[in-house]
Ligand SMILES: Nc1ncnc2c1ncn2[C@@H]1O[C@H](COP(=O)(O)OP(=O)(O)OP(=O)(O)O)[C@@H](O)[C@H]1O
């Protein structure tokens with residue numbers, strides 16, 4: 001996957017400026033940075049939940065939308081988003097559906113899989129994230145950690161080429177966060193391509209192949225986890241890490 | 248029919264219709280003067296009164312909300328004379344629509360009273376206020392602030408409902424429009440003018456209500 | 468002098484038309500409320516203004532005026548509309564404005580994250596609304612919509628002024644024959660309450676179900 005010169009402005013405010021990033025198949029990229037630095041905006045632009053103002057995103061060499069050109073059609077967008085799985089900070093499970101129905105919905109309605117097949121796949125995924133027993137419960141009956149794991153299963157169900165995680169554990173108690181991080185660790189070791197925005201520095205250092213540090217809508221520096229986190233080249237990165245690690 | 252024809256007689260009618268609009272506004276004021284105090288009483292009766300009074304208040308509210316205003320109006324205007332109480336049309340309309348308004352606003356007042364936290368009442372008692380004082384100085388002032396926007400919303404709604412007084416021949420706005428229509432057969436033209444006069448009051452008024460509501464929610 | 472009970476039978480003959488007006492108007496309003504709500508929140512300004520104008524005018528002008536326009540006003544243009552269709556159509560047009568606002572409130576009550584999540588899993592816009600948004604919005608839409616139906620039941624009495632033969636018109640007819648207004652209009656009131664109270668009960672029952680369905684398995 002390739003991000004080329006992505007920019008996003010909200011009115012006069014520039015949330016992203018000329019962000020380029022390429023992610024190899026099977027690579028895990030961790031994105032860190034202070035609040036408001038544009039991390040969420042970057043992820044949301046990658047799957048066009050937010051229409052980028054400039055730049056483009058390619059998956060397997062195919063551009064998702066023309067640079068600054070026409071907006072992609074609803075059909076194209078839907079097709080693109082099936083290649084990109086997204087996990088939100090606040091889970092955003094569908095409250096009127098059970099866990100297994102949450103995982104089935106897009107398989108049936110977006111991919112057109114037969115119900116039986118979708119259900120089998122959903123159960124398999126719920127098993128994989130360790131909550132097969134909650135298959136028929138509604139989200140409100142599940143703990144936060146369980147909900148986030150259902151959300152991961154929901155995203156995986158479309159067999160995406162890349163998974164985006166936006167602070168998947170920051171709404172969770174530390175203990176419940178561990179369940180989710182465990183699932184993500186396994187995904188990574190199974191070879192899933194992942195971009196993870198996180199404040200969990202230890203997790204980022206351990207699981208990511210590369211760390212990207214963002215500030216003020218730009219990528220300030222990137223590199224192997226050890227180097228970025230132990231020997232950052234930029235003052236801005238050092239300041240951020242000091243503030244985080246002091247806590 | 249061209250637009251020119253549509254507007255042709257508006258200058259001739261506007262005077263008469265304005266008189267009707269004034270009558271509608273007067274009726275609105277009279278209805279509110281009956282309906283709002285009665286609504287507040289019913290609300291206090293149904294949320295604070297002793298049990299029999301509570302049931303009675305609730306029953307009155309249910310009837311006032313359950314029966315169409317037009318039927319209540321006919322009942323007062325045509326029915327009460329049978330009980331040897333003949334009322335002038337304006338008075339009948341005031342009583343009938345005031346009764347209906349009381350039913351609707353009682354619910355609003357009640358919600359307002361219930362929205363005042365229990366702690367406020369306990370605090371009032373703790374500083375030695377008697378029950379009546381507690382209500383008057385602590386509960387109601389807070390409740391009224393909460394309910395002002397929706398209550399004004401009902402006033403606007405009942406300004407429109409004064410058009411029901413057409414049925415008992417009060418010369419308010421829609422009656423006059425109808426009379427002009429039936430003598431000139433220019434129903435559409437005169438009805439549109441009357442409709443616009445209603446809208447000219449009701450739309451800004453309800454926008455004001457929305458604004459008050461937003462402001463209240465922002466301050467809360 | 469005759470009593471209230473004597474009038475219940477004759478006036479009941481109007482129940483059919485009363486219900487026809489109530490639910491006919493509601494059906495129209497529920498249907499046209501959707502495009503009006505969409506227009507009202509459209510991105511294209513002229514369309515949005517049109518939606519706003521519709522909602523404000525239909526709500527800002529009393530129902531009687533609309534029924535007169537539909538019945539007498541259109542006749543002036545040579546368009547003859549019978550009193551029942553004029554009543555159903557007129558009140559239906561008004562309902563459209565109110566339902567549009569109810570729909571909008573329902574949509575606003577669905578958290579933004581639900582739209583994002585639906586899009587993120589690759590649903591098309593229509594799939595998003597069908598499978599994710601509407602099932603949730605319905606819980607918010609249902610109670611005010613039912614309150615509105617019960618309001619319409621009472622507003623249907625206004626149809627009597629253009630001659631629709633519903634409960635109130637029949638009562639007025641009896642009054643003109645016997646001048647026994649007291650029992651006649653009491654009977655009419657009782658019939659309206661006998662329809663309205665169960666309607667309220669059913670709506671509360673459905674509301675509890677809907678809310679529970681959303682709350683847990
Ligand atoms: N819809 C929007 N409209 C206007 N401004 C926005 C919008 N979304 C984000 N922004 C702004 O863009 C900037 C980047 O926001 P973003 O959410 O991407 O930051 P973040 O790095 O994810 O921060 P956090 O760590 O707090 O989640 C912020 O200044 C934010 O205020």
Ligand SMILES: [Mg+2]
Nearest residue numbers: 039040041166
């Ligand atoms: Mg963020």
